[in-house]
Structures are given as structure tokens and as C-alpha cells.
Amino acid sequence: MGRKLTSILIQNICRRKFQSTARRALFHTEPELKNLSLDADSDLAALLEKKLNIEVPTQTGTGASIYRVPDRLRAVEPKAYEPNIVSIGPYHHGAYRLQAMAKTKWDFFRRIFHSTNPNRPNLKQVVDQVKQMEHEARGCYSEELKISSLNFNKIMLIDSCFIIELLKETKELDFRKKSSHIKRWMLPVLQRDLIMLENQIPLFVINKVYELIRCKQESGNLVDLALQFFESMMYKDLDNPKKMDLVVKRDGEISHFLALFRASISPSEALQNKFPVKEPNMFRSVTDLKESGVKVKKAENCQPLDVSFKKGVLKIAPVSMDDYKFTLFRNMVAYEQSHFACKPYVTAYIFFLDRLINAANDIELLHYAGVMQHTLGGNKHAATLVNNLCKEVAGAVDDSYLHNVLWKINCYCNDGWNQKMAKLKYEYFYNVWVSLSTFAAIVLIYLTILQTVAALGDDEARAHIVGNGFWMAIVEAFFVPVKGVSTTTSSSNKDSSSMSADDKFSIDGEQESMDDIGTRIDRFICWFLITSSKEHDELLMIIF
The missing domain is CATH 4.10.280 (MYOD Basic-Helix-Loop-Helix Domain, subunit B)
Known part of the structure; x- marks a missing residue:
């Protein structure tokens, strides 16, 4: 108890x-x-x-388009999502490492609204317009911004003026002018900072400020200036940058610079799927495709994400890989992972590259095909960096614009005839010397068969070859061990007796000259094979 x-x-x-x-x-x-x-x-x-x-529920706008990068993506490469010299928008505003550009921002702002400017716009009118857009601009951010209305509107106005003046100044930038605020080293860094997902302000705010402060003499629009500013990041390998009117027509309203640039490089309309299509599995590298008989070539007159496959030829738009390009890809992927209103074009593209590239040899093959250039050190390191692009990224299996391309590649590579022809070409005709060795071996075998068939019988057998044809005689020769050689002694004797001595001498002479020619050909082929490279010697050993 x-x-x-x-x-x-x-x-x-x-x-x-x-x-x-x-x-x-x-x-x-x-x-x-x-x-x-x-x-x-x-x-x-x-x-x-x-x-x-x-608990009061947090009010978030349903039209958000500027997101914080997910932690799982940031952990792979944190520097790809953090601005280097300038902050745009509220997410990185006030960061100590970005204070150096604050003076440049204010210089650009003073250039526009200073009293010495003859075309000075009305500052109060611009501020009032920014205040009217505050509620809509706040709704573009995925997080609730704990910032006062005064500071938020100040960020929107000063950052918009900075971007506008930057785009105008870099349009016709002459680095020889000492008055320029933008140094040579700044331009690629600014391009990288202004394309980051967390470093954005709504495009309609910038566009409205641009309309209010620009001079009447200025032509063009903000979209053209922005695309010209970012053009070198992706279009330097292509011949025809996309016209923006097609981009706006296809993708509708563009929310910020990152979305604008992504829309400008989207694949051609012929590759886009109107309805979500599940992507087939394709795990073949460039080396595997080459062994299966697929040729990789550089596409021409195309968009940066275009990929096509037709009659055993895989065409890929040329791309140059560097640190800035990886930052661009990572931020576009982060945007597609967060914003479900856009189709995952870039995500599908980097997963396609990840399948193609498994080792340094794959990078080398793409380089020789004119598809990929890089400034990332060795090919092995470049392959590793490309593969890391897909780490912690959800694939675009259910909605991939490359569905038809992957399906055609699988059908081609799984075809038995294509596999056999590719193996024959890869093993016996992969360079000039091996091709010559293979051709010489075929000629040697041909002459050997000819000599064997001609030696199976007497003059009657040779006459039979002449009468029935060489190839029929070869077929009959294979049945000699079974049927034997049928001879007619009487007809042979009769034909021999009916010949004159001159005819017999002529036949014997022709036979001896043919034998001499065959012997010389055999000696020449043997000499050619023996004096060739090691590959030819191995092939000779196989034949004999």
C-alpha cells in the first residue's frame, strides 16, 4: 500500500x-x-x-511584388542578395556600409530641384503626387513596413530621383569628364545593386516622378532608359534585343526593374506554354548527348532563354557566365519562387543548365560550341558554380516552357538506330586519322575478299565471277564449305582445247598483272597502317 x-x-x-x-x-x-x-x-x-x-492580424497587400529573399536561398549565397554600394527602397535603408552613396543621391536630387536649374520642377507638386501613391506603394512590399509616412515618402522621392538621373547620366557617359559622379568601376556594381529583389521601389512611382521632373525637350521613356542601362548584363552575346512593346503586351504591368528585366529576356512566344505542362525527366549531360549523336550549336537571332531541338541538333542561346550574371539569375529565381503570378522561365532554364553540366568536360564542350563563355577560373569550378544555382530551389516541373524540348531529346536519345549510329561515329570516325584508318581497313577487307573469291576456283570460276557479277560470287563463296565447288571437267577441257596458244598466253599474262596489282595494293595498305599512329596499329591487330 x-x-x-x-x-x-x-x-x-x-x-x-x-x-x-x-x-x-x-x-x-x-x-x-x-x-x-x-x-x-x-x-x-x-x-x-x-x-x-x-492579436491583431497583420494587414498585407495582395498585390505585393517586392519580397524578402527566403532564408533557404539566402543561406546558399548571402552576398547575391545584399546591395554593395547603394540602397534602394526601405529594406536596406540606413545600412552603415551603404552610407557613402547618400551624398551622391543628394547631389542628384539637388541638381533637379536647385534654384539655379532653369528647368526646375515644382517640388511641392512632386511631393504631393508621391504622398498620393503612398498607400499603393506600401502594398507592393510583402512585409509590413514599420516606417513613418514622412520617411517612406522621402525614400520614394529621393531614390526615384537618383535612379532617373543615373539612367540619364549613363546613357551617354563619358568617363573623361571629371564632373561625372559615376566612376568606371561603379557602373557594373550599380547594375548589380539595382537588379536585386530586395533593392527595389515600385516602377509606377519612378515613372510618375520621371514624368513630373523631365524637361519638355527630353524624348524617350523610362522603360527604354532602364533597358539600355541593364542591356550589357544579358544582351552582349545576342544580335537583337527584344522590343519593349512586346514585353508589356505579353506580361502586362511591370512592377519593378527586376521584373522588367526578366520580362525582356523571357523566351520566344513559340516556346511558351499557354497551359501548365509537366516537365519530363531528362538527366543527360552534354557529354551523354554527344555520345547519343546530339549536336550542340549556338542559336542565332533568339532570346537569351531560347532553347530548341530539331533533327538531332540542340540549339542554345549564347550566355556569358560571371559573378554579376550569377547574381542576376539568383535574384530572378528568388522573385519567381516568391511571386506566383509569373511563370518560372528562369527557374526552368537554370535547371536545364544544371542537367547539361555535370563536369568540366561539359563546360568545355559548350565553350567549343560557342554556347557558353565564362570568367570563373577553371572549367571544374565553373561547373560547380552552375550546379549551385539550383541549390534549395523548387524546380519548375509542373510548368516548364522546355517541356517539348526535353521530350524531343528523350525520344531521340532513346531511339535504338540513333544510338548505334552515334556509337559507330564516336568510336570509328571521331577524328580525321581514325576515319582514315577505318577507311583503309574497309578497303583492305574488300581486297582480301576479292582475292579469296577469285582464288576459290580455276579459270572457269573466274569466268563465273565475270559472268554473274562480283557480289553474287561473294554470296556464293560463303556456301562453299557446305556445297563445295561444282566443276564441269568436260566443258573446262573443251574450252581449254578450243583456245589457241596466244589466247592462253594472254589470259595468263592478264592474270599475272592482276596478281601483281593486288600484291602492290596489299603492300601499300600494310605500309600505311604500320607507319600510322598507335590507334592504327591497334586497329591492324584487330583486323588480323
Whole structure:
């Protein structure tokens, strides 16, 4: 009885200790519940009900397009998502490492609104327009911005003016002018910073400010200036940059610079799927495709993401890989991973590159095909960097614009005839010397068969070859071990007796000259094979 009471007492102590620990853990993980009163008999449902009553739901805009990069993507390459010299928008505003460009921002702002400017716009009118767009601009950010209305509007206005003046100044930038605020080393860094997902402000804000502050003499629009500014990041290998009117028509309203640039490089309309299509599996590298008979070539007159496959030829738009290009790809992928209103074109493209590239040899083959150039050191390191682009990224399996291309590649590579022809070409005709060796071996075998068939019989057999044809005689020669050689002695003797001595001498002379020619050909072929490279010697050993 005493043991039973002791056991019950221990169980009660353990239960109370567990409840106390759970309450402390709950308070530690959820600070907002600390104000709630708990006792030993508190009910979980009542506790959660109190939490629901005191917690105000966060109001987030449904039209958000500027996101924080997911932590799993940031962990792979943090520097790809953090601006280097300039902050745009509220996410990185006030960062200590970005304060150096604050003076340049203010210089650009003063250039526009200073009293010495003869075309000075109305500052109050511009500020009023920015205030009217505040609510809509805040809705473009995925997170609730804990920033005052005054500071938010100040960021929108000063950053918009900085971007506008930057685009205008770099349009016809002459680095020989000492008055330029933009140094030579700044231009690629600014391009990289202004394309980052977290370093954006709504495009409609910039466009409105541009309309209010530009001079009447200025022609063109903001979109053209922006595309010209970012053109060198992707279009330097192509012949025909896309016209922006087609981009706007296809993708509708563009929310910021990153979305604008992504829309400008989207694949051609012929490659786009109107409805989501599941992507087939394709795990063949460039080396595997070459062994299967697929030729890789550089596409011409195409968009940066265009890929096509027709009659065993895979055409890929040329691309140059460097640190800035990887930053661009990572931010576009982060945007597609967060913004479900856009199709995952870039995501599907980098997964396609990841399948093609498994080793340094794949990079080399793409380089010789004119498809890929890089400034990333060795080919092995370049292959590793390309493969890292897909780390922690959700694939575009259910909605890939490369569905038809991958399906055609699989059909071609799985065809037995294509595999055999590719193996024959890869093993016996992969360079000039091996091709000559193969051709010489075929000629040698041909002459050997000719000599063997001609030697199977006497003059009647040779006459039979002349009468029935060489190839028929070869077919009959294979049946000699089974049927034997049928000879007609009488007809042979008759034909021999009917010949004159001159005819016999003529036949014997022709036979001897043919034998001499065959011997010379055999000696020449043997000499050619023996004096060739090691590959020819191995082939000669196989033949004999």
C-alpha cells in the first residue's frame, strides 16, 4: 500500500513539473502570451481563444511584388542578395556600409530641384503626387513596413530621383569628364545593386516622378532608359534585343526593374506554354548527348532563354557566365519562387543548365560550341558554380516552357538506330586519322575478299565471277564449305582445247598483272597502317 501511495505521489510531482516547464517554454517562444494569466488548471482551448482575441492580424497587400529573399536561398549565397554600394527602397535603408552613396543621391536630387536649374520642377507638386501613391506603394512590399509616412515618402522621392538621373547620366557617359559622379568601376556594381529583389521601389512611382521632373525637350521613356542601362548584363552575346512593346503586351504591368528585366529576356512566344505542362525527366549531360549523336550549336537571332531541338541538333542561346550574371539569375529565381503570378522561365532554364553540366568536360564542350563563355577560373569550378544555382530551389516541373524540348531529346536519345549510329561515329570516325584508318581497313577487307573469291576456283570460276557479277560470287563463296565447288571437267577441257596458244598466253599474262596489282595494293595498305599512329596499329591487330 505504501509503495502504491509513493508511486502516485511521484506521478503527481512529475505531472506538475512538466506543466510548469511547458508554460515556461510557451512564454519563451511566444512573448505575446506573457500577459496572459495561467494557472495549473488552465485549458489550452481557452488560452488560444485569448490569444486570438488580443492579436491583431497583420494587414498585407495582395498585390505585393517586392519580397524578402527566403532564408533557404539566402543561406546558399548571402552576398547575391545584399546591395554593395547603394540602397534602394526601405529594406536596406540606413545600412552603415551603404552610407557613402547618400551624398551622391543628394547631389542628384539637388541638381533637379536647385534654384539655379532653369528647368526646375515644382517640388511641392512632386511631393504631393508621391504622398498620393503612398498607400499603393506600401502594398507592393510583402512585409509590413514599420516606417513613418514622412520617411517612406522621402525614400520614394529621393531614390526615384537618383535612379532617373543615373539612367540619364549613363546613357551617354563619358568617363573623361571629371564632373561625372559615376566612376568606371561603379557602373557594373550599380547594375548589380539595382537588379536585386530586395533593392527595389515600385516602377509606377519612378515613372510618375520621371514624368513630373523631365524637361519638355527630353524624348524617350523610362522603360527604354532602364533597358539600355541593364542591356550589357544579358544582351552582349545576342544580335537583337527584344522590343519593349512586346514585353508589356505579353506580361502586362511591370512592377519593378527586376521584373522588367526578366520580362525582356523571357523566351520566344513559340516556346511558351499557354497551359501548365509537366516537365519530363531528362538527366543527360552534354557529354551523354554527344555520345547519343546530339549536336550542340549556338542559336542565332533568339532570346537569351531560347532553347530548341530539331533533327538531332540542340540549339542554345549564347550566355556569358560571371559573378554579376550569377547574381542576376539568383535574384530572378528568388522573385519567381516568391511571386506566383509569373511563370518560372528562369527557374526552368537554370535547371536545364544544371542537367547539361555535370563536369568540366561539359563546360568545355559548350565553350567549343560557342554556347557558353565564362570568367570563373577553371572549367571544374565553373561547373560547380552552375550546379549551385539550383541549390534549395523548387524546380519548375509542373510548368516548364522546355517541356517539348526535353521530350524531343528523350525520344531521340532513346531511339535504338540513333544510338548505334552515334556509337559507330564516336568510336570509328571521331577524328580525321581514325576515319582514315577505318577507311583503309574497309578497303583492305574488300581486297582480301576479292582475292579469296577469285582464288576459290580455276579459270572457269573466274569466268563465273565475270559472268554473274562480283557480289553474287561473294554470296556464293560463303556456301562453299557446305556445297563445295561444282566443276564441269568436260566443258573446262573443251574450252581449254578450243583456245589457241596466244589466247592462253594472254589470259595468263592478264592474270599475272592482276596478281601483281593486288600484291602492290596489299603492300601499300600494310605500309600505311604500320607507319600510322598507335590507334592504327591497334586497329591492324584487330583486323588480323
